Amino acid sequence: MNLKQSMGRRLKGHGDDAELNLTAVMNIFLILIPFLLLTAVFVRISVLELALPSLDRKPSAAKAQPPKSVVLNVLRIRETGFELKSPETNFSPLPKKNNTFDWERLVEQLKTVKKKYPDSQDIIIAPEGSIKYDTIVSVMDRCRESGFPNISISG
Amino acid sequence: MKIENEATSFKVATGFKRSKRGSFTLRLTSMIDMFTILLVFLLKSYSAEGQIVTVSKDLRLPESTSELAPKVTSVISVTSEWVLLDGRPVEKIENILSTNNLLIEKLHDSLVRLRAITEGIGGISDQMKGFQGQISIQGDKEITFDLLKRIMLTCGQVGYNNMLLTVMQKG
Numbered sequence A: 001m002n003l004k005q006s007m008g009r010r011l012k013g014h015g016d017d018a019e020l021n022l023t024a025v026m027n028i029f030l031i032l033i034p035f036l037l038l039t040a041v042f043v044r045i046s047v048l049e050l051a052l053p054s055l056d057r058k059p060s061a062a063k064a065q066p067p068k069s070v071v072l073n074v075l076r077i078r079e080t081g082f083e084l085k086s087p088e089t090n091f092s093p094l095p096k097k098n099n100t101f102d103w104e105r106l107v108e109q110l111k112t113v114k115k116k117y118p119d120s121q122d123i124i125i126a127p128e129g130s131i132k133y134d135t136i137v138s139v140m141d142r143c144r145e146s147g148f149p150n151i152s153i154s155g
Numbered sequence B: 001m002k003i004e005n006e007a008t009s010f011k012v013a014t015g016f017k018r019s020k021r022g023s024f025t026l027r028l029t030s031m032i033d034m035f036t037i038l039l040v041f042l043l044k045s046y047s048a049e050g051q052i053v054t055v056s057k058d059l060r061l062p063e064s065t066s067e068l069a070p071k072v073t074s075v076i077s078v079t080s081e082w083v084l085l086d087g088r089p090v091e092k093i094e095n096i097l098s099t100n101n102l103l104i105e106k107l108h109d110s111l112v113r114l115r116a117i118t119e120g121i122g123g124i125s126d127q128m129k130g131f132q133g134q135i136s137i138q139g140d141k142e143i144t145f146d147l148l149k150r151i152m153l154t155c156g157q158v159g160y161n162n163m164l165l166t167v168m169q170k171g
Helices: A002-014 A024-038 A057-065 A103-116 A134-145 B001-015 B027-046 B093-096 B105-124 B145-158
Strands: A045-051 A074-077 A082-085 A123-128 A150-153 B074-078 B082-087 B090-091 B135-141 B162-169
Touching: A002 A103, A002 B135, A024 B027, A045 B135, A074 B145, A082 A103, A082 B074, A103 A134, A123 A134, A123 B074, A134 A150, A150 B074, B074 B145, B082 B093, B090 B093, B105 B145, B135 B145
Parallel strands: A074 A123, A123 A150, B074 B135, B135 B162
Antiparallel strands: A045 B162, A074 A082, B074 B082, B082 B090
16 A cells, blocks of 8 residues: 555656656766777687697607597699598589589588598698688688588698 | 746747756657667677787788687788788798799798797796797788698798688678
């Protein structure tokens, strides 16, 4: 009862156009927004890690890890298109379509390999000399997304 | 009295209604809506770390979906004309591509010097990290693999085996 009465009184007191006092909120916004705009980073930079087989460490690393059954997947990037080679599977080469690489079918083929050898993590990318850096980075992305995080590059 | 007159004339001119004389409130609701959306967006894109890596403006990095954070290392920048090590020009790209030699002599020499310096610093105090074999490569997206291969080979020869390819994050 008490609550209802006081509520009723309050509502009556304000009439029908009750308004919030937003001045404090505005003040916070006016300070926060310029601050955040100044510190905002719109271009984010990240990194792709790539390790070469090192010259002096390789023997010790090979001793420490028992040799696993290695599935050797090689992805060639040619001017004309992709060629994926995996043991026991012969994938048809993927020629360029309308002067762009056939990304969808590359991902399809990579996923087929991943299904066949779920444990395999490694892939070797072998681009031709004239392939653009941009293309190589995109290929590395597709490989990583398809489940091959250990990417090596071969000349 | 004069002020009151002005106020009444304003009221007549615009047809603006006031609940009480003397108490004037702005309608801020839509502005608050806008600010709230802005605030959420800015808070989402806020990063406390700041930028470790600075990229020169004529370098267009390739885009990638990678989310690994960059590390503080020495940087090899490859623009469309020059190869730079930590901002100092080392060799012209024409000169590199005109030879059949896969090792880039000048870059090799600079890297050997850099390695000696970092090893020296590492020897002075334990707090310094010293030589870790890491190097960042900031390449323009138009450079060819032929050039990239030579740079990587040169780095590998000196002992910089972990290469971090700097890319722009998509989305």
